[in-house]
Amino acid sequence: QVQLVESGGDSVQAGGSLRLSCVASGLRDSLYCMGWFRQSPGKEREGVARISTGGMFQYYADSVKGRFAISRDNNKNTLYLEMNSLKPEDAAMYYCAAGVWSGGSCSSADFGYWGQGTEVTVSS
Numbered sequence: 001q002v003q004l005v006e007s008g009g010d011s012v013q014a015g016g017s018l019r020l021s022c023v024a025s026g027l028r029d030s031l032y033c034m035g036w037f038r039q040s041p042g043k044e045r046e047g048v049a050r051i052s053t054g055g056m057f058q059y060y061a062d063s064v065k066g067r068f069a070i071s072r073d074n075n076k077n078t079l080y081l082e083m084n085s086l087k088p089e090d091a092a093m094y095y096c097a098a099g100v101w102s103g104g105s106c107s108s109a110d111f112g113y114w115g116q117g118t119e120v121t122v123s124s
Helices: none
Strands: 003-007 011-013 018-025 032-039 046-051 058-060 068-073 078-083 092-100 118-123
Touching: 003 092, 018 032, 018 092, 018 118, 032 068, 032 078, 046 068, 046 078, 058 068
Parallel strands: 011 118
Antiparallel strands: 003 018, 018 078, 032 046, 032 092, 046 058, 068 078, 092 118
16 A cells, blocks of 8 residues: 655745655555645645656756755655745645656656645745
8 A cells, every 4th residue: 555644844934945755655666756746725736846766857847946856765765855945835735646657757647646745834
């Protein structure tokens, strides 16, 4: 059974930084695309960043490019999201997701496994 557990969410001031973590269990091996999504009240869930199975390729939403960095440590089964220069509009519930790799660099991967989320609050 796949389980994704996020942590690291907190309340910060605008301009601050946070590091989110997601520990995965139950994945048979490291051949999973992984990503971060977020959702704030009244808005649809949006993709923030995704990363290829080995970590070589990363993809970001335009709104976070240059500020956020996604990485993974397959030895620790852990996904990270480093968030810098946070803005009030970054406030949301952040979700970790995993999807079985089916070829390519994960740029258009489907995600079938989801965590429960960790909340990020950014005050102006």
